[in-house]
Amino acid sequence: MPRLAEATYTEQPWRIHELASDFTVEDVWSFRTPGAGPDDFPAMLAALQAAGGPVRQIWPVRFLFAIRWKLGALLGWDKPSAGVGERVGSLRDRMPSDMRAAPRGPDNDDMPLKAVYELDMESARELANKTVHTVMHLGWVQGANGDYELRMAVLVKPNGWFGRLYMAVIAPFRYLIVYPALTRQWERAWTGRSR
Incomplete structure (x- = not known):
């Protein structure tokens, strides 16, 4: 999974x-989806849903998430x-009228991010x-080889200086452990689905 330049996200005509x-663009990544066509985005989302969230990751990722959730509980970071x-409004509140009827997509307890x-x-x-x-934004774009591929952009609005410090502290863990594991999981989800 290559990390991409911010412009590969900002130049797309995304509704987001x-x-x-x-929000600040924190990361932009590309995931291989061999043989994917322009109409396969719903199939990719279904494959990701079937693959599960952090609870189905390798043990180092599960361990990092467990530490994060434990710290969050102890320090009150994740209170409702x-x-x-509550603290912030949902992006759904900002949606223009032509998007309000758009489906949200499924939510489940394995995924802390909500649709x-x-x-x-x-x-x-x-x-x-x-x-x-x-915000985790997923987009479907035509890659250099002609196949369509999944792109993920992580958008962030830190909550003050502490939020900026938090993002800096977790960056090495994201790049060295979480994103490589996520790449393997998501690319396997696609190839497993296409068999």
Whole structure:
């Protein structure tokens, strides 16, 4: 999975740009989906849903998430009062009228990010706590080899200096452990689905 330049996200005509212009682009990544065509985005989302969230990751990722959730519980980072709809409004509240009928997509307890919308070529999920308000945007684009591929952008609005410090502290763990494992899981989800 290659990390991509921010422009590969910002130059796309994604609808998320209308909703999250006050967020910072933290990461942009590409995932291989061999043989994928322009209409396969719903199939990719279904494969990701079937693959599960962090609870189905390798043990180092599960361990990191367990530490994060334990710290969050001890320090009060994840209280409902710090979440979407409380500390911050949902991006759904910002949706223009032509998007309001868009489906959200499924939510489950394995995925801490909650669905905002699902369109033919993109979807968004969000999470807020005392550290950040973050959005995971998934988009479907034609890659250099002609196949379509999944792109993930992580958008972040840190909650003050502590949120910025938090993002800096977790960056090495994201790049060295979480994203490589996520790549393997998501690319396996696609190839397993296409057999």
